[in-house]
Amino acid sequence: xxxxxxxxxxxxxFSDLSVDFxxxxxxxxxxxxxxxxxxxxxLALIFDGKFRKxxxxxxxxxxxxxxxxxxxxxxxxxxxxxxxxxxxxLMGDELVTVSSxxxxxxxxxxxxxxxxxxxxxxxxSIYIESIQNVSSTSEVWTRIDNSxxxxxxxxxxxxxxxxxxxxxxxxLSKFDFQFLDxxxxxxxxxxxxxNTLLKSVIDFFLDYDIKSDKALSSEEQTQKINERRxxxxxxxxxxxxxxxxxxxxxxxxILSYADHVGAxxxxxxxxxxxxxxxxxxxxxxxxxxxQETGMRxxxxxxxxGYNNLIFMSLLLAKMQIxxxxxxxxxNAKVFPILAIEEPEAHLHPTMQFQFVKFLKDNLRxxxxxxxxxxxxxxxxxxxxxxxxxxxxxxxxxxxKTSYPSKVFIEAxxxxxxxxxxxxxxxxxxxxxxxxxxxxxxxxIILVEGMSEQLLIPVFANYLGLNLEEKHVAVIxxxxxxxxxxxxxxxxxxxxxxxxxxxxxxxxxxMRQRKKELDDTQxxxxxxxxxxxxxxDQYTYYQNTSLKAYExxxxxxxxxxxxxxxxxxxxxxxxAFENPQCKLIVTPxxxxxxxxxxxxxxxxxxxxxxxxxxxxxxxxxxxxxxxALETDLLEGWTDEEKKKAIIASRYLNSVEKGENxxxxxxxxxxxxxxxxxxxxxxxxxxxxxxNAIEWVCDD
Numbered sequence: 001x002x003x004x005x006x007x008x009x010x011x012x013x014f015s016d017l018s019v020d021f022x023x024x025x026x027x028x029x030x031x032x033x034x035x036x037x038x039x040x041x042x043l044a045l046i047f048d049g050k051f052r053k054x055x056x057x058x059x060x061x062x063x064x065x066x067x068x069x070x071x072x073x074x075x076x077x078x079x080x081x082x083x084x085x086x087x088x089x090l091m092g093d094e095l096v097t098v099s100s101x102x103x104x105x106x107x108x109x110x111x112x113x114x115x116x117x118x119x120x121x122x123x124x125s126i127y128i129e130s131i132q133n134v135s136s137t138s139e140v141w142t143r144i145d146n147s148x149x150x151x152x153x154x155x156x157x158x159x160x161x162x163x164x165x166x167x168x169x170x171x172l173s174k175f176d177f178q179f180l181d182x183x184x185x186x187x188x189x190x191x192x193x194x195n196t197l198l199k200s201v202i203d204f205f206l207d208y209d210i211k212s213d214k215a216l217s218s219e220e221q222t223q224k225i226n227e228r229r230x231x232x233x234x235x236x237x238x239x240x241x242x243x244x245x246x247x248x249x250x251x252x253x254i255l256s257y258a259d260h261v262g263a264x265x266x267x268x269x270x271x272x273x274x275x276x277x278x279x280x281x282x283x284x285x286x287x288x289x290x291q292e293t294g295m296r297x298x299x300x301x302x303x304x305g306y307n308n309l310i311f312m313s314l315l316l317a318k319m320q321i322x323x324x325x326x327x328x329x330x331n332a333k334v335f336p337i338l339a340i341e342e343p344e345a346h347l348h349p350t351m352q353f354q355f356v357k358f359l360k361d362n363l364r365x366x367x368x369x370x371x372x373x374x375x376x377x378x379x380x381x382x383x384x385x386x387x388x389x390x391x392x393x394x395x396x397x398x399x400k401t402s403y404p405s406k407v408f409i410e411a412x413x414x415x416x417x418x419x420x421x422x423x424x425x426x427x428x429x430x431x432x433x434x435x436x437x438x439x440x441x442x443x444i445i446l447v448e449g450m451s452e453q454l455l456i457p458v459f460a461n462y463l464g465l466n467l468e469e470k471h472v473a474v475i476x477x478x479x480x481x482x483x484x485x486x487x488x489x490x491x492x493x494x495x496x497x498x499x500x501x502x503x504x505x506x507x508x509x510m511r512q513r514k515k516e517l518d519d520t521q522x523x524x525x526x527x528x529x530x531x532x533x534x535x536d537q538y539t540y541y542q543n544t545s546l547k548a549y550e551x552x553x554x555x556x557x558x559x560x561x562x563x564x565x566x567x568x569x570x571x572x573x574x575a576f577e578n579p580q581c582k583l584i585v586t587p588x589x590x591x592x593x594x595x596x597x598x599x600x601x602x603x604x605x606x607x608x609x610x611x612x613x614x615x616x617x618x619x620x621x622x623x624x625x626x627a628l629e630t631d632l633l634e635g636w637t638d639e640e641k642k643k644a645i646i647a648s649r650y651l652n653s654v655e656k657g658e659n660x661x662x663x664x665x666x667x668x669x670x671x672x673x674x675x676x677x678x679x680x681x682x683x684x685x686x687x688x689x690n691a692i693e694w695v696c697d698d
Contacts, residue, residue: 036374086106441473575650
């Protein structure tokens with residue numbers, strides 16, 4: 001059995017939300033204030049017997065319209081569906097527990113529980129009459145708070161909610177819902193054996209070597225444990241006798257006071273007797289941490305993160321105890337649930353990886369049946385499988401749900417199933433702690449390489465925009481692998497994350513000798529001015545992989561690339577659109593003097609023939625000169641050819657990663673020094689400008 005779905009209506013930030021869960025671990029991720037914690041609290045309304053179920057006005061969704069509030073009193077409804085697990089024993093306790101809650105009998109079975117917080121029917125007409133002349137929602141809520149909230153009641157229905165059959169408390173008590181919120185004092189909860197949690201764990205695991213020995217029958221286990229108890233009593237009685245002997249003289253002095261006050265009448269005198277029980281001894285045990293050196297450190301001297309892990313291990317041990325039918329009999333829990341809010345609040349990134357592994361091990365060993373975690377940690381996200389992730393996000397102020405693994409399931413004519421399986425595997429491998437940020441960001445720019453990732457935030461500053469303020473993440477996908485990730489964000493399909501996605505890619509013109517000339521040669525990179533220059537000799541290609549996302553053809557995904565006539569790569573375009581900017585000639589760039597000379601020539605408006613004379617003798621320069629001097633090249637002005645020479649030499653002179661790092665630093669420092677002059681000096685390539693402005697536009 002597992003909780004397969006929750007449907008929440010009018011509770012806190014949820015107007016109407018349905019979330020599917022899986023058997024095992026469920027990691028709820030998303031930005032702050034997306035509803036993750038409140039979803040756990042909605043679960044607690046049904047399954048946590050200690051959770052306060054009588055709610056207040058502040059617990060209602062505040063977006064209910066005035067007209068709706070005037071039609072009927074607001075109510076909160078949380079409906080949970082329980083479904084049969086794949087490996088469930090239908091003769092086990094789980095089915096017995098939910099048997100009266102079933103709404104679907106055939107395999108796999110389904111059961112329902114519904115929490116409802118509502119105004120009883122007898123007060124409904126009074127409520128309607130009292131708010132008919134109210135003109136604002138705030139005034140309605142004030143009247144509810146002053147006159148009606150005290151009349152609200154809650155019920156937990158089982159089975160078909162329309163039948164309004166109350167869930168039996170005995171069945172609900174079989175669920176062990178442990179909720180660790182983000183603000184918790186675990187040290188207070190586990191300092192010593194006097195604490196209920198630690199004491200329960202110690203009591204249960206006392207003599208665990210015997211209790212867990214499957215080779216022994218229950219009678220043999222009982223016999224061996226009783227032998228140890230007798231041994232303990234014999235030794236503890238000796239201690240009591242030693243203590244009494246040490247008190248022998250003092251006892252007479254103490255009892256003499258009893259004689260003086262008249263307490264020793266009727267030949268009766270106070271005395272001392274006692275025994276030490278195992279429970280009393282376990283209460284004096286303190287939790288310490290022993291290091292390899294042998295030094296023992298009190299738990300209070302450890303860091304919060306380490307103590308949180310210890311506390312969770314104790315809690316899981318306690319849940320194991322509470323689910324042990326042999327130990328607790330009919331009082332044993334049937335379904336242990338662990339809900340943890342923001343474990344990263346106290347855990348180092350490395351410990352976050354270990355934490356997720358720890359939970360998966362406990363799920364595998366059946367120490368807990370289902371786990372719910374809320375997180376906005378990219379480290380926890382990257383350590384999980386796509387199947388474990390549920391994304392909560394807001395769209396138009398409404399909470400929405402995305403399931404990253406489900407977007408790769410459904411095959412369509414244009415997206416075959418095999419391709420989706422390949423994409424899922426690629427995305428799963430790709431989502432490390434840095435790149436998984438794409439699942440949290442409100443807007444995303446996907447780029448092919450490190451150069452764009454380094455430069456685009458600086459380019460945004462030159463456009464008067466701040467990507468951080470706009471919650472834009474720039475994600476380097478390491479090549480032309482956009483489609484793998486666009487499955488996650490395609491809003492025209494179900495289960496996706498509806499976010500603005502700008503894809504920036506290079507046009508990358510290429511050419512291949514026609515087969516009758518050379519049957520072995522693969523397509524080779526070419527310059528924009530070489531494209532279509534010799535159609536009788538070459539077949540030409542350009543990058544059209546994202547053609548479907550260009551020019552507003554998709555509601556939330558847009559692709560941007562260089563001009564198809566003048567474009568090639570990012571580096572080429574930077575120089576082509578900044579032919580007078582010496583900032584782009586970074587310290588590590590090759591041919592720096594040659595580039596400065598070309599830039600000076602452009603600034604001085606020298607003739608095209610002078611540009612050719614500035615090119616040093618090399619194979620690439622001869623190729624550039626040949627293509628730009630030929631009469632076959634049509635539609636290019638001399639100025640465009642000059643820009644092309646500078647751009648070609650710049651492209652051939654840069655080491656991409658190193659140059660991008662240097663250039664981003666130079667441009668940023670120049671911008672900080674004098675923003676106005678910087679913007680006049682350097683121009684952001686047009687296609688990148690369009691991408692940044694579109695993704696940042698509200």
